[in-house]
Amino acid sequence: MSGGRPAIPRQIRRQVVAEAGGSCGWCGRDGAYDIHHILGFSETRRHVAEELIPLCPDCHRLEQRGRLTLEELLQRKQELARGTRGDRAPGHLKVPDGPLVFNLGSNVVEDCENILVADGQPLLSAIRGDRRLLLSMRLYDLFGTKLVARVIDNNWWVDREGDWDFNASSASLAIFNRRAGPLLTLSAIGGVIYVFGHLFCGDWIVEIGPTAIVVGRWSGGTSLVMTHSEIRRRMNGIVLGPDGLTVG
Numbered sequence: 001m002s003g004g005r006p007a008i009p010r011q012i013r014r015q016v017v018a019e020a021g022g023s024c025g026w027c028g029r030d031g032a033y034d035i036h037h038i039l040g041f042s043e044t045r046r047h048v049a050e051e052l053i054p055l056c057p058d059c060h061r062l063e064q065r066g067r068l069t070l071e072e073l074l075q076r077k078q079e080l081a082r083g084t085r086g087d088r089a090p091g092h093l094k095v096p097d098g099p100l101v102f103n104l105g106s107n108v109v110e111d112c113e114n115i116l117v118a119d120g121q122p123l124l125s126a127i128r129g130d131r132r133l134l135l136s137m138r139l140y141d142l143f144g145t146k147l148v149a150r151v152i153d154n155n156w157w158v159d160r161e162g163d164w165d166f167n168a169s170s171a172s173l174a175i176f177n178r179r180a181g182p183l184l185t186l187s188a189i190g191g192v193i194y195v196f197g198h199l200f201c202g203d204w205i206v207e208i209g210p211t212a213i214v215v216g217r218w219s220g221g222t223s224l225v226m227t228h229s230e231i232r233r234r235m236n237g238i239v240l241g242p243d244g245l246t247v248g
């Protein structure tokens with residue numbers, strides 16, 4: 001067996017599976033899963049319960065494509081170990097056939113996967129899947145540093161302590177903080193998806209209103225109001241164009 005990979009000891013495997021409730025440790029789906037080495041078996045050459053998480057084939061693929069990061073898996077692993085688990089929102093936002101059109105404060109972007117990117121992190125992304133919107137997003141706390149909710153293709157996980165809630169119907173999708181109110185709303189009206197709300201990432205604050213986008217920095221260096229006339233203009237590291245809004 002020299003050079004081979006020893007099997008995961010049964011006791012460790014049972015512990016890891018039980019911790020995730022017998023489901024995929026990321027999306028919570030029941031069914032087939034692999035035990036994934038978060039830090040990579042080739043790196044650690046060991047089976048340690050604290051470094052293992054069950055992943056279904058879909059989530060494993062997300063991880064291999066880099067859409068599920070090491071940081072996110074480690075955070076989830078901590079939640080599982082603490083016995084807390086994210087919520088999943090029911091319902092789907094239906095979208096008509098044809099290009100996906102998003103209205104961001106009177107700016108229109110069409111069929112771009114990453115709608116909002118801050119500091120290299122895609123905060124808001126969407127693709128079409130079977131006539132419904134498959135949304136992906138990272139939601140940070142009001143200081144922009146702690147990841148409090150994560151969505152990948154409509155599967156949601158929230159930090160319970162953060163008090164978040166989701167409403168999803170065929171016409172709209174809203175993300176709430178129970179104390180602060182709605183944070184982000186997506187509404188489908190006449191084939192256009194209107195995006196309203198606030199997003200935070202690192203130093204950046206992005207507020208998408210009905211007629212303008214305000215981009216600011218906590219450190220106070222920048223505060224810009226962007227309207228339709230500014231589309232395609234590049235200002236202070238902020239790009240608003242047909243490929244979405246990029247800051248940082």
Ligand SMILES: [Zn+2]
Pocket residue numbers: 024025026027028029055056057058059060
């Ligand atoms: Zn999964």
